[in-house]
Amino acid sequence: MKEISELYLPDDVRYAETHEWIRIDDDRVRIGISDFAQDQLGDIVFVELPKVGDTFGSGEEFGTVESVKAVSELYIPVGGEVLSVNTELEDTPELVNQDPYNDGWLIEIQPDELAEMENCMTKDDYIELLEGEE
Amino acid sequence: MRYLPHTEDDIATMLTSSKADSLDDLFMTIPGDCRRTGDLELPEPLTEWELIDRIDSLSRDVASSREYTTFLGAGSYEHFIPQSVSHLLSRSEFVTSYTPYQPEISQGTLQAIYEYQTLTARLLGMEVANASLYDGASALAEALLMALRVTKGTRVALSRLIHPLYRQVVATYLQPTGYEIVELPYGTDGTTDLSSLDTMDDLAAVAIQSPNFFGSIEDLKTAADKTRDRGALFITAFTEPLAFGLLKNPGALGADIACGEGQSLGIPRCFGGPALGMLACKSKYVRTMPGRLVGKTEDVEGKRGFVLTLATREQHIRREKATSNICTNNSLCALAAAMYMASLGATGMRELAQINHDRSEYLKGELVTAGQDVAFSGPTFNEFVVRFTPDFSSRYDELIEQKIIAGLPIERWYPELPHHYLLCCTETTGKKDIDRFVQEVTP
Numbered sequence: 001m002k003e004i005s006e007l008y009l010p011d012d013v014r015y016a017e018t019h020e021w022i023r024i025d026d027d028r029v030r031i032g033i034s035d036f037a038q039d040q041l042g043d044i045v046f047v048e049l050p051k052v053g054d055t056f057g058s059g060e061e062f063g064t065v066e067s068v069k070a071v072s073e074l075y076i077p078v079g080g081e082v083l084s085v086n087t088e089l090e091d092t093p094e095l096v097n098q099d100p101y102n103d104g105w106l107i108e109i110q111p112d113e114l115a116e117m118e119n120c121m122t123k124d125d126y127i128e129l130l131e132g133e134e
Numbered sequence: 135m136r137y138l139p140h141t142e143d144d145i146a147t148m149l150t151s152s153k154a155d156s157l158d159d160l161f162m163t164i165p166g167d168c169r170r171t172g173d174l175e176l177p178e179p180l181t182e183w184e185l186i187d188r189i190d191s192l193s194r195d196v197a198s199s200r201e202y203t204t205f206l207g208a209g210s211y212e213h214f215i216p217q218s219v220s221h222l223l224s225r226s227e228f229v230t231s232y233t234p235y236q237p238e239i240s241q242g243t244l245q246a247i248y249e250y251q252t253l254t255a256r257l258l259g260m261e262v263a264n265a266s267l268y269d270g271a272s273a274l275a276e277a278l279l280m281a282l283r284v285t286k287g288t289r290v291a292l293s294r295l296i297h298p299l300y301r302q303v304v305a306t307y308l309q310p311t312g313y314e315i316v317e318l319p320y321g322t323d324g325t326t327d328l329s330s331l332d333t334m335d336d337l338a339a340v341a342i343q344s345p346n347f348f349g350s351i352e353d354l355k356t357a358a359d360k361t362r363d364r365g366a367l368f369i370t371a372f373t374e375p376l377a378f379g380l381l382k383n384p385g386a387l388g389a390d391i392a393c394g395e396g397q398s399l400g401i402p403r404c405f406g407g408p409a410l411g412m413l414a415c416k417s418k419y420v421r422t423m424p425g426r427l428v429g430k431t432e433d434v435e436g437k438r439g440f441v442l443t444l445a446t447r448e449q450h451i452r453r454e455k456a457t458s459n460i461c462t463n464n465s466l467c468a469l470a471a472a473m474y475m476a477s478l479g480a481t482g483m484r485e486l487a488q489i490n491h492d493r494s495e496y497l498k499g500e501l502v503t504a505g506q507d508v509a510f511s512g513p514t515f516n517e518f519v520v521r522f523t524p525d526f527s528s529r530y531d532e533l534i535e536q537k538i539i540a541g542l543p544i545e546r547w548y549p550e551l552p553h554h555y556l557l558c559c560t561e562t563t564g565k566k567d568i569d570r571f572v573q574e575v576t577p
Contacts, residue, residue, distance in 0.1 A: 046421065048421070066421075066446050067446075069446075069451075070446065070451060071446040071447075071451065071452050071455070073455070
């Protein structure tokens with residue numbers, strides 16, 4: 001498993017304590033899991049995602065990610081309605097391992113309160129959290 | 135894996151390495167008042183031949199003895215078990231098998247379970263079968279919970295013609311969950327009345343048993359279509375899987391989940407157990423399936439191997455989010471069923487099913503000729519309901535004295551059907567037995 005210094009943690013996303021990330025790309029808001037999360041899980045074999053149109057409150061479970069050794073719940077960092085899901089993951093769930101911030105994204109949402117993103121951690125806060133967990 | 139008892143030497147070695155002087159010393163941590171002092175109150179030991187005599191005399195008093203002619207089915211069926219099954223099953227590697235976690239040392243058992251899954255999936259016409267559950271009743275309850283997980287519905291509809299004891303088990307399973315159970319009534323032809331389905335919302339599943347508790351064959355195709363219209367999963371239950379040797383299987387008729395009891399497949403009737411819970415479903419639901427699953431794979435050298443698979447559904451990994459708290463299977467019974475199905479083959483299953491059906495039809499025809507009243511008009515497989523006259527209950531007791539069990543009185547579960555008896559014939563019910571029975575019950 002990677003050392004914290006080896007993790008790829010981009011600046012343009014915010015992080016949740018449960019290791020999801022959230023990012024504003026133009027007018028869409030995408031959610032995925034961090035490099036730390038994918039690295040801890042190991043080879044991902046299945047991702048269970050919600051249906052388009054489902055709505056979730058902040059912190060609610062919106063799916064699961066299954067690796068060869070564990071299944072973890074996915075929690076939504078900011079509440080909202082699901083606008084689209086990454087259907088590529090049905091056949092190639094390993095994209096979450098290979099490219100967690102781009103091709104391995106999970107869902108796009110219409111947030112209820114975009115300002116809630118401010119409650120999520122910056123890269124530096126997240127690194128501090130990870131160091132605390134070590 | 136073999137079961138090898140410890141020898142005196144083994145015990146001495148283990149005591150030495152655990153630094154205990156004796157077995158009593160080893161168990162010192164158990165408080166004295168929790169330990170038995172003195173001998174168990176047991177009768178004197180018997181010689182082997184005395185013991186056989188004793189068991190023989192006990193078994194003569196119960197109707198499982200060959201001296202009895204029984205027309206009892208109702209979820210537990212008397213079938214001939216080929217010697218090949220008994221012989222293979224007695225191998226110690228199978229008898230002592232526990233659910234095999236380690237593929238390195240359990241290839242035989244894992245492959246045997248895999249074969250069971252394959253044969254079960256084929257018999258039921260489904261895409262994937264699990265490694266087995268405890269019995270038909272818990273398999274149905276697990277199937278309903280599975281449908282609730284898949285659909286996120288809040289209620290399930292159960293035919294009143296599902297085995298009454300299965301429905302009790304389902305009620306026990308669902309009672310603490312808050313999900314609602316709706317009962318579907320039955321019509322005059324002895325099959326489930328589906329008309330109330332059209333207005334039911336938030337349905338997770340519709341469960342129908344076929345052949346149902348009255349022995350009648352249900353119109354599963356129509357039920358499957360109606361269920362799909364409600365956005366629910368269609369669950370077919372069964373107590374007599376041999377019927378699928380003759381009838382269209384659940385998969386062909388639109389079942390999303392097929393579940394039931396596998397006792398008929400090479401497992402003797404032992405006062406209600408052990409049993410075999412069979413459960414199969416469409417592949418797309420495999421991740422929400424309960425129970426163990428064995429898969430086929432390749433090792434690093436490209437050789438075929440068998441392993442437990444999709445274990446992340448299970449509670450040792452998923453804890454409270456597991457699909458079920460059943461974390462084992464009924465291996466020995468599953469293996470008996472696999473050996474039984476393999477011994478008969480598809481042709482054998484069909485022929486045997488035909489014999490069961492024909493015997494039952496012969497009894498039905500003879501009863502009708504003798505002026506008895508068959509309660510429901512629909513087609514049946516190897517059991518059916520007869521309405522005897524109100525004075526029959528005393529005759530029923532007399533027949534037991536004559537070593538004939540005249541089926542099961544069903545009034546206990548269906549108070550609206552007094553004097554109704556469920557009668558069953560299998561390949562073990564001879565024509566002579568049937569003729570004698572018809573004579574005995576005809577006034």
